[in-house]
Amino acid sequence: GAGVSQSPRYKVAKRGQDVALRCDPISGHVSLFWYQQALGQGPEFLTYFQNEAQLDKSGLPSDRFFAERPEGSVSTLKIQRTQQEDSAVYLCASSLRSGPTSGRARNEQYFGPGTRLTVT
């Protein structure tokens, strides 16, 4: 079946430009996460949606970063006035239910292929 898709796969932006990154989660998945992965590092959490509600945005690095999921399915991560330090792979993940795993019940997150953003 269809997995998580992201577009564009690659984006080159000049410093100061605004960018919008799209995530199409697996159909019916309640939870949607955005992560940022810098070169040579593990992914770092940015924000979390349960359906259309943004319940956690504690990982957004600055007020230039904004995310939305207005109808509880597709999500967009917007970065305003991009800076060179924003260069990274932006990963989207979705999971069927909300909340963490409990015991051996696994609420697995499925990742999209990511958008590689390069700010020049």
Next chain:
Amino acid sequence: RKEVEQDPGPFNVPEGATVAFNCTYSNSASQSFFWYRQDCRKEPKLLMSVYSSGNEDGRFTAQLNRASQYISLLIRDSKLSDSATYLCVVIHSSNTGKLIFGQGTTLQVKP
């Protein structure tokens, strides 16, 4: 100091070798533990969950020591296809389920 620490490696091993990766986590509120695998320029994929009793999946064995806040992954009889970055991941006892990743350990299996 990062919340989840791993030795980045790289670990270079011959085919057939046994290799072990370790990971430590600092937040005692961590309640769920995983190993993810990430191939070069690909997305992370869940390899296995880690339970206190230890668990095995084929050639892979994961262990968790809550007292020491330490997680391990053992790979037996390494294959060329095991070459990847292995990410140690924890989830806190919160209700969002956000994943907290280590830096990852790179494994290169050579013929």
